[in-house]
Amino acid sequence: MIDRFRVGVITSSHGIKGEAKVYPTSDDSNRLKKIKKVYANIKGVETVLDIESVRFQKNMALVKFKQFDNPEAIQALRNVDLFVDRENATPLKKNENYIADLIGLDVIDENNTQIGKVTDVFPTGANHVMEVDMGEKKVLFPYIRQCILDVNLDEGKIKVHVLDGLLDL
Numbered sequence: 001m002i003d004r005f006r007v008g009v010i011t012s013s014h015g016i017k018g019e020a021k022v023y024p025t026s027d028d029s030n031r032l033k034k035i036k037k038v039y040a041n042i043k044g045v046e047t048v049l050d051i052e053s054v055r056f057q058k059n060m061a062l063v064k065f066k067q068f069d070n071p072e073a074i075q076a077l078r079n080v081d082l083f084v085d086r087e088n089a090t091p092l093k094k095n096e097n098y099i100a101d102l103i104g105l106d107v108i109d110e111n112n113t114q115i116g117k118v119t120d121v122f123p124t125g126a127n128h129v130m131e132v133d134m135g136e137k138k139v140l141f142p143y144i145r146q147c148i149l150d151v152n153l154d155e156g157k158i159k160v161h162v163l164d165g166l167l168d169l
Contacts, residue, residue, distance in 0.1 A: 002100050004039060004083040007032060013074035014062050020074045022061040022082065027123075028090050032061050038082040049082070097151055099128075106157045107132045107141075110149065115139075118158065130158075139167060 008022040024032060033054045040047050050066040068074055089098065099121045107115045107130075116134040121143060123129075128143035141147055141160055150159040 003086055005086065005089045005098060005100055006081050007035070007038065007084050008061065008063075008082045010040075010074070010077045010080045010082065011060070012078060013071035014057075016071060017064070018068040018070045018074055019062045019064050020068075020077065022063045023059070024061055026090065029056070029061060031090055032063065035084055035088060038084055040077070040080050040082055042077065042080060097153065101153055102130070102151070102158065104156075105151075105153075108157055108159050109162050110159065112159075115160070115162070134167075141166070 005026070007026045008024045011021045011023050013019065014021045022032070032051075035051055037051060038049050040049055052064040052066045054064075055062050092098070102118050102121050105118045107118060109115055116132040116139070118130055119133045119138065120131040121128055122131070130141045130143050130148070132139050132141055142163075147161055147163060148158065149161055150157075152158075
């Protein structure tokens with residue numbers, strides 16, 4: 001399991017007071033309003049950034065960091081990822097997992113046969129989908145109760161029910 005989760009990416013500066021345009025990368029973009037500090041890797045140095053304010057404009061968060069007060073400083077941070085500690089991440093409900101914890105897990109079927117490894121999990125209209133690398137091909141498993149039987153982070157495994165036709169080419 002990882003200790004930090006990405007919550008956004010600085011895309012550019014905004015205005016003359018040193019606000020940063022941040023593209024939110026978490027499921028709950030409003031979560032940025034509740035966070036007091038984030039971590040960023042700035043030129044190879046892990047840096048704590050204190051959040052002064054957050055407001056939204058279209059799909060972007062406009063974030064003012066206490067450490068910066070001009071657009072030039074923010075412009076130097078373009079494409080820098082912002083992270084929060086696990087304890088500041090959105091709390092999980094029962095039987096939920098952080099997507100970052102699922103990446104890299106082994107996927108096994110009901111007979112404990114290795115199918116592949118999780119390479120990504122992403123939302124679709126109705127539910128999330130888990131991408132599994134099977135070596136020769138990648139397969140998408142719907143992340144639904146009928147398909148995902150068990151997630152065991154301690155053992156690093158996800159047990160799945162392979163729906164009919166799912167592995168057919």
